[in-house]
Amino acid sequence: MAMAEPAAIRTVSEVLNAGxxxxxxxxxxxxxxxxxxxxxxxxTIVCAAILxxxxxxxxxxxxxxxxxPYKTSMIRRLLPPGSPNHIxxxxxxxxxxxxxxxYGGRISLFTGFMPVFVATVIGGTLxxxxxxxxxxxxxLIMRVMDVFYAFPSVLLxxxxxxALGAGLxxxxxxxxxxxxAPVARVSETVATQVRNEDFVEAARATGARTWRILIEHILPxxxxxxxxxxxxxxxxxxxxxxxxxxxxxxxxxxNADWGLMLNTLRQSIYVAPVxxxxxxxxxxxxxxxxxxxxxxxxxxxxxR
Amino acid sequence: MLxxxxxRIAYALPITLGVTIICFSLIHLAPGDPLSxxxxxxxxxxxxxxxxxxxxxxxxLPVQYLxxxxxxxxxxxxxxxxxxxxxxxxxxxxxxxTAYLALAAVLIGFPFGILMGAVAGYTVGGWIDRAVTSxxxxxxxxxxYWLGMVLVVIFAVNLxxxxxxxxxxxxxxxxxxxxxxxRHLVLPAITLAVIPxxxxxxxxxxxxxxxxxxxxxxTLQAKGxxxxxxxxxxxxxxxxxxxxxxxxxxxQLLGGSILVETVFSWPGTGFLLNTAIFTxxxxxxxxxxxxxxxxxVFINLVVDVLQTFLxxxxxxx
Amino acid sequence: xTLAVVPENPRLPVSADPRDRGGPMQPMLLVEDLKKHFPIxxxxxxxxxxxxxxxxxxxxxVAKGETLGIVGESGCGKSTTARLLMHLIQPDAGTIVFxxxxxxxxxxxxxxxxxxxxxxxFQDSYASxxxxxxxxxxxxxxxxxxxxxxxxxxERARDLxxxxxxxxxxxAERYPHELSGGQRQRVNIARALAMHPRLVILDESVSALDKxxxxxxxxxxxxxxDRLSLTYLFISHDLxxxxxxxxxxxxxxxxxxxxxxxxxxLYEAPQHPYTRALLSSRPSMDPRRRVSVPPLSGxxxxxxxxxxxxxxxxxxxxxxxxxxxxxxPLAALPAFPxxxxxxxxxxxxxxxxxxxxxx
Numbered sequence: 019m020a021m022a023e024p025a026a027i028r029t030v031s032e033v034l035n036a037g038x039x040x041x042x043x044x045x046x047x048x049x050x051x052x053x054x055x056x057x058x059x060x061x062t063i064v065c066a067a068i069l070x071x072x073x074x075x076x077x078x079x080x081x082x083x084x085x086x087p088y089k090t091s092m093i094r095r096l097l098p099p100g101s102p103n104h105i106x107x108x109x110x111x112x113x114x115x116x117x118x119x120x121y122g123g124r125i126s127l128f129t130g131f132m133p134v135f136v137a138t139v140i141g142g143t144l145x146x147x148x149x150x151x152x153x154x155x156x157x158l159i160m161r162v163m164d165v166f167y168a169f170p171s172v173l174l175x176x177x178x179x180x181a182l183g184a185g186l187x188x189x190x191x192x193x194x195x196x197x198x199a200p201v202a203r204v205s206e207t208v209a210t211q212v213r214n215e216d217f218v219e220a221a222r223a224t225g226a227r228t229w230r231i232l233i234e235h236i237l238p239x240x241x242x243x244x245x246x247x248x249x250x251x252x253x254x255x256x257x258x259x260x261x262x263x264x265x266x267x268x269x270x271x272x273n274a275d276w277g278l279m280l281n282t283l284r285q286s287i288y289v290a291p292v293x294x295x296x297x298x299x300x301x302x303x304x305x306x307x308x309x310x311x312x313x314x315x316x317x318x319x320x321x322r
Numbered sequence: 323m324l325x326x327x328x329x330r331i332a333y334a335l336p337i338t339l340g341v342t343i344i345c346f347s348l349i350h351l352a353p354g355d356p357l358s359x360x361x362x363x364x365x366x367x368x369x370x371x372x373x374x375x376x377x378x379x380x381x382x383l384p385v386q387y388l389x390x391x392x393x394x395x396x397x398x399x400x401x402x403x404x405x406x407x408x409x410x411x412x413x414x415x416x417x418x419x420t421a422y423l424a425l426a427a428v429l430i431g432f433p434f435g436i437l438m439g440a441v442a443g444y445t446v447g448g449w450i451d452r453a454v455t456s457x458x459x460x461x462x463x464x465x466x467y468w469l470g471m472v473l474v475v476i477f478a479v480n481l482x483x484x485x486x487x488x489x490x491x492x493x494x495x496x497x498x499x500x501x502x503x504x505r506h507l508v509l510p511a512i513t514l515a516v517i518p519x520x521x522x523x524x525x526x527x528x529x530x531x532x533x534x535x536x537x538x539x540x541t542l543q544a545k546g547x548x549x550x551x552x553x554x555x556x557x558x559x560x561x562x563x564x565x566x567x568x569x570x571x572x573x574q575l576l577g578g579s580i581l582v583e584t585v586f587s588w589p590g591t592g593f594l595l596n597t598a599i600f601t602x603x604x605x606x607x608x609x610x611x612x613x614x615x616x617x618x619v620f621i622n623l624v625v626d627v628l629q630t631f632l633x634x635x636x637x638x639x
Numbered sequence: 640x641t642l643a644v645v646p647e648n649p650r651l652p653v654s655a656d657p658r659d660r661g662g663p664m665q666p667m668l669l670v671e672d673l674k675k676h677f678p679i680x681x682x683x684x685x686x687x688x689x690x691x692x693x694x695x696x697x698x699x700x701v702a703k704g705e706t707l708g709i710v711g712e713s714g715c716g717k718s719t720t721a722r723l724l725m726h727l728i729q730p731d732a733g734t735i736v737f738x739x740x741x742x743x744x745x746x747x748x749x750x751x752x753x754x755x756x757x758x759x760x761f762q763d764s765y766a767s768x769x770x771x772x773x774x775x776x777x778x779x780x781x782x783x784x785x786x787x788x789x790x791x792x793x794e795r796a797r798d799l800x801x802x803x804x805x806x807x808x809x810x811a812e813r814y815p816h817e818l819s820g821g822q823r824q825r826v827n828i829a830r831a832l833a834m835h836p837r838l839v840i841l842d843e844s845v846s847a848l849d850k851x852x853x854x855x856x857x858x859x860x861x862x863x864x865d866r867l868s869l870t871y872l873f874i875s876h877d878l879x880x881x882x883x884x885x886x887x888x889x890x891x892x893x894x895x896x897x898x899x900x901x902x903x904x905l906y907e908a909p910q911h912p913y914t915r916a917l918l919s920s921r922p923s924m925d926p927r928r929r930v931s932v933p934p935l936s937g938x939x940x941x942x943x944x945x946x947x948x949x950x951x952x953x954x955x956x957x958x959x960x961x962x963x964x965x966x967x968p969l970a971a972l973p974a975f976p977x978x979x980x981x982x983x984x985x986x987x988x989x990x991x992x993x994x995x996x997x998x
Contacts, residue, residue: 047814048771165340168622169615170577177611180599181348216767217777220827223725223759224781224834225751234780238771257465261581264467265596280468284585291475298468306463313459 048242055318062314065307072304076123085114087121088272096290107293109279110286115293118274119300125186125275126301129268130256130308133193138248140194141201145244148202149209150228150236160206166199175258179267186269189262196258197251204247208240215239246316253308260301276301327627334623338616342394345612346387349604399609404601409609412594417613419489420583420590423514424575426507431515432522432568439526440560446531454523461520466578470513470585477509484509487587510586514579518571525567529560562633569625573618656868658756658837659703661739666700667838667870668724668757673697673733675723679943691942693719695894697733698969701838706864706871708885708902710878710917712939716894717874721842724872725759726750738837755785758831762843764823768815768830775800775811778830785834792833799829802866804859821852825859832867840872845880857884878921882906887977890914893942893950896969900978910972910980913951949983959983961990 091112179192263277399409442454478486580592
C-alpha cells in the first residue's frame with residue numbers, strides 16, 4: 019500500500035492561513051477596523067459622495083452658480099426647469115431656482131448640523147456625567163431630561179421657537195433644546211454600562227483623578243455610540259429645521275433655506291408643480307443620505 | 323404588578339409638573355414684557371393695569387406659576403388674544419380634529435408597518451427584506467410636509483381625484499363618515515402615516531429577526547411544530563416591543579401633525595398653533611402645547627402599563 | 640488597638656524594602672471589623688430598610704511577604720472585601736492599617752497613597768482592559784496619572800511586558816481583543832505592577848483561564864513575588880490553587896470569617912464544619928474515593944436575612960441550640976495560636992455538646 023508523502027499533509031492552521039500574510043506586531047485599532055468596513059460599504063460611499071457634492075456646492079456657492087439669488091424678475095416668473103439660463107427654472111418672483119437651491123443649502127445644512135452639534139456637546143456631557151457619577155447627580159440630571167423628553171419633538175421645537183419668535187437663531191436654540199434630552203439619555207445609558215466595566219474599576223484603583231478616567235477610559239468607549247446616535251439625528255434635524263422654516267419660523271426673506279422656499283412656492287403648486295416640489299427633493303435626498311450613512315456607520319462600528 | 327403601575331403613575335406626576343413649568347415659561351420666553359405678549363395691540367392703560375392684575379403679573383414668578391397652575395387645574399387656560407374666547411373652547415375641538423387625523427394615520431400606517439417589518443424580519447437578507455428596508459428608510463427620511471405637497475400635486479392637481487384642503491366639503495369640520503367627508507381624510511392621513519410606518523417597519527424587522535435567531539425558535543422547529551404555531555410564538559415574544567414602539571409613534575403623531583395640518587389646512591391643533599404663532603396669540607400657543615404634551619405623557623404611561631400586562635418578564639421590582 | 644500581631648511566618652522577606660515603614664514584624668495589612676452593608680433599593684412609597692450584609696465584621700492581617708488565600712462560595716464576600724480594601728467602594732465601618740499607618744484618617748495614609756501601594760488584578764481579563772487602548776497605554780495609565788512623563792510611563796510599560804513574559808516589540812501596540820486570555824491576564828498583572836505596589840490583590844485572577852495556562856500564570860505570579868518582594872492576597876474558589884500558592888488561608892462564609900490558619904494546618908486539620916465540607920467537596924483524583932453524597936447541600940442562605948447566631952448552622956451537621964443564639968467569635972485554638980476558628984463545637988465551654996475533631 020502506497021503511503022502518502024508526508025510533505026503533502028497540511029496542518030489545519032496551514033489550511034486556514036493559506037495565502038494570508040503572517041502578521042507580527044501589526045495591530046489594528048478599533049477605528050482602523052471601522053474605516054476598513056466603511057470603505058467596503060457601497061451604499062455609504064455613494065451617500066457620502068452625494069453629500070460631499072451638496073456640501074461643497076453650498077460652501078462654494080458663489081463659484082458654482084452664475085445668477086444672483088436675490089434678483090427678481092416679473093417677466094421670468096415660474097419658468098419650468100430646462101429653460102435657457104435657468105436649468106431648474108425660476109421661482110414665484112423670477113429668481114433662478116438652481117442658484118437659490120445652492121444658497122439655500124448653506125442655511126439648511128447649517129441648521130441641520132448646528133443643533134445636533136450643540137446638543138451632542140451639551141447632552142453628551144450631561145449624560146456621561148450622569149452615567150459616570152450615578153446617584154443623586156444622575157437623578158437630578160436625568161429627571162430634568164425626562165421632562166424635556168415628555169414633549170413630542172416637533173411640538174417642542176415649534177413651541178419654543180414660536181414663543182421666541184421667528185428667526186434663524188431662535189430656531190437653532192429651539193432645536194438644540196429639543197435634541198439635548200435624547201442625546202443625554204443615550205449617553206447616560208452607555209456611560210452607565212461602561213462605568214461598571216472592570217477596566218474602569220482598575221483605572222480607579224490606580225488612584226487616578228476622575229477627569230483623567232473620564233477622558234482616557236470612559237470617553238473613548240462612549241464616543242462611538244453617542245456619535246452614531248448624533249449622526250442619525252442630523253437627518254431628523256434637517257427635516258425638522260426645514261419644517262420650522264416651512265412654518266415661517268426660520269430665516270426671514272429674502273434669504274431662504276429649502277424649507278422657506280417650499281413654503282413660498284406652495285402658493286404656486288397649481289401653476290408650477292415641479293418647481294414647487296424641487297426644494298423638498300433636496301431636503302429628502304440630503305436627509306436620506308444622512309440616514310443611510312448613519313446606518314452604515316452603525317453597522318461598521320457595532321462589530322467588535 | 324399593581325405596585326409597579328402605582329409607581330409608574332407616581333413617576334408621571336413630577337414629569338407632568340415639569341411639563342407645566344415649561345409650558346408656563348413659554349410666555350416668559352417671549353421677547354419683551356410678558357404682559358404685552360398677552361395684551362391685544364389696541365389695549366389702553368387701564369386695560370393694561372386690569373390684565374396685569376388679572377394675570378397676576380404684579381406678583382413674583384413662583385406665585386404666578388402657582389396661580390396659573392390652579393387655574394389650569396380647574397380648566398381655565400385664559401383667554402385667546404385674537405378671539406377673546408376661552409382658550410379651552412378653541413383648543414379642545416382642534417385637539418379632537420388632530421386626534422381624529424392621528425387615529426386615521428394609525429389605522430393606515432401601523433398595520434402596514436408591522437406587516438412590512440414582519441415579512442422582512444422573516445426573510446432577512448433576501449430581496450423582500452432589502453426592498454422593505456429601502457422603503458422604510460425612505461419613509462423615515464422623507465420630509466412629510468413635502469410628501470403632502472407631492473400627493474396634492476398628483477392626486478388633487480393632476481388627477482383631481484381627492485381634495486387638497488380642509489376636513490369636509492365647504493370647509494366644514496364635522497365627523498360624518500360618508501365619502502364626501504372621508505375623501506378629505508385620505509391624503510393627510512397617508513402623509514402623516516409615512517414616518518411612523520417606516521419607523522415601525524424597521525423596529526419590527528429588527529425584533530422579529532432577533533427572536534427568530536433565538537434558541538427557542540430552533541427548538542420549536544426541531545420539534546416539528548408547524549410554522550404557523552412557531553409564528554404564534556414569535557409574535558407573542560415580539561408583541562411587547564412592537565407595542566412600545568407603536569405607542570410612542572402614536573404619541574409623536576400628535577406633535578408631528580403640525581406640519582401636515584398646515585399643508586392640508588386641517589383644522590386641528592397644528593393649524594391652531596400656526597395661526598397662534600403668527601398672531602402672537604401666546605395663551606393659545608401655551609394652551610395647545612400643554613394639552614398635547616399632557617396627552618403625550620398620558621399615552622406613554624398607558625403604553626408602559628399595557629406592556630407590563632403583555633410581558634411577564636417586566637416586573638420592574 | 641494592638642498593631643503588632645505577628646503570625647508565625649517562616650518566609651519573611653530577607654532584603655529590607657526602602658519603602659518599609661513599620662519594620663519586618665509589622666504586618667503589611669491589618670484589617671479590623673470591616674463592614675459593608677448594601678441597601679436594597681426601595682421606592683418613593685416603600686422605602687426599603689433591608690440591607691445585604693456583604694461583609695459583616697471581617698478582621699485579619701497579612702504579614703509582609705506572605706500570600707494569604709481567601710476561599711469561600713460565591714457571594715460570601717471575598718470580592719467585596721477586595722474592593723473595600725482597594726477603596727473602590729467605601730467601607731461602612733472598620734479599620735485598615737497599611738504597614739502601621741491607618742488608612743484615610745488624619746496623620747494616616749491617604750487613600751490614593753494606599754492605592755499606589757496596593758493593586759488588584761481582576762477575574763475577567765477582557766473586561767478589565769480598555770478595548771480602545773493599546774495594551775502598553777493601559778499599563779502606562781496608572782504611572783502617567785501619578786505624574787510620570789508619558790515617555791517614561793511607556794518605557795516602564797514595555798519593561799513590565801517583558802517581565803510578565805510578553806515581548807514588548809510584538810505586544811506593546813496590540814489591542815486586548817488580539818490577545819489570548821492568558822496573555823491578557825499577564826497584561827493585567829503588568830498593569831498592577833506598574834504602580835510598584837507592595838501588596839497585590841488577585842481576585843479570582845486565574846479562575847477563568849484554561850488549566851494549562853492557569854499553571855503558567857500561577858508560576859509567573861510566584862516568581863514575580865520573589866523578584867519584587869511582593870505580598871499577595873489571593874482570592875479564589877479553587878481550593879487546590881489556593882493550597883498551591885498560599886502561606887495562610889482564610890475561609891469566609893456569608894460575609895464573615897469562619898476559619899483562618901497556616902495552609903498545611905488548615906488543609907490537614909480543618910476545624911470548622913464548613914471548611915471540612917469545602918475540602919471534602921473537592922473532586923478526588925482517585926475513582927475509588929469518589930463521593931456520591933454532596934458534603935454541602937443547597938445554596939447559602941439569603942445574606943439579606945442571615946440566620947441568627949452562627950450563620951452556617953442551617954447547613955451544619957453539628958448545629959445545636961446554642962448555635963442559633965450566640966454568634967461564635969473567631970478564637971485562636973489553645974494549641975495553635977495561629978489557627979483561629981469561629982465555631983461553638985470547637986471552642987471549649989461554649990455550651991456546645993462536643994468538639995468535633997480532637998485538636
